[in-house]
Structure formats: structure tokens, C-alpha cells
Amino acid sequence: MxxxxxxxxxxRASRDIREILGKLQGDYGLTDVEMLRVLFAxxxxxxxxxxxxxxxxxHPGRRADTEYPSCPPAQIDAQPRTGRPSTYARPKRSETI
Structure with a gap:
């Protein structure tokens, strides 16, 4: 095979990044969850x-979710917009840690 x-x-890169991340986590005293939040961000x-x-x-500075007149339609999201609000509700600041 x-x-x-x-x-x-x-x-090799995966092994190296695990070592680097482990060192960073230790250097900053981050918990596993805190380190995961850093990686997610x-x-x-x-x-x-x-x-x-x-x-x-x-034009990398343009927002990904905004249509600009100079962009051909094929470069903009091919899926039709439904007009429905997102089902994800961002928690209020008082609910976050």
C-alpha cells in the first residue's frame, strides 16, 4: 500500500503543532477549555x-456575507437567501463567562 x-x-506538522500548542498552554497557564477557545477563535x-x-x-477586506455590485453573481453565495433569521441566538453578554 x-x-x-x-x-x-x-x-509531521500535526505532531509539531501539538507540541507547540502544549508549550503555549503551559506557558500561559490555560485550561484545556481556554486553549480550545483560543483555537476556535x-x-x-x-x-x-x-x-x-x-x-x-x-478584495479580501470585503465582508463575506455582503453582495457588491462589481462582483459577478457566481462569486457570491450560490444558495438562495431565505430571508429567515438565523436559528443561532447569540447569548447576552450577562450570560457569558
Missing amino acids: SIHPRTEPWL HQQDMTVRMLRAERHPG
Whole structure:
């Protein structure tokens, strides 16, 4: 059985990032949940940037969820808008930790 050429670098990077994250968690004295929140925030930021780049090539500062007249329709979300509000309700500031 042959291994895909990208598997080995991916495994090495995964091992290295686990070591780095473990060191950062220890250096800052973060709990597992706090560290997970840091990672989620970083992942969310990366995802927004990727979505902006996908929807507005050449204009990364534009919001991902906004349609601009200069963008061809194919670069804007292909799924139709329903006009319904999101089912996710953000907790009030007083409800957060």
C-alpha cells in the first residue's frame, strides 16, 4: 500500500503543532477549555478570511456575507437567501463567562 505524498508532511506538522500548542498552554497557564477557545477563535478568523477570498477575489477586506455590485453573481453565495433569521441566538453578554 502506498501513502499519499502529502501524508507524511501533514503528520509531521500535526505532531509539531501539538507540541507547540502544549508549550503555549503551559506557558500561559490555560485550561484545556481556554486553549480550545483560543483555537476556535483562530479557526474562525481563518475561515472568514478564506471565505472572503473565495467570494471576493482581489478584495479580501470585503465582508463575506455582503453582495457588491462589481462582483459577478457566481462569486457570491450560490444558495438562495431565505430571508429567515438565523436559528443561532447569540447569548447576552450577562450570560457569558
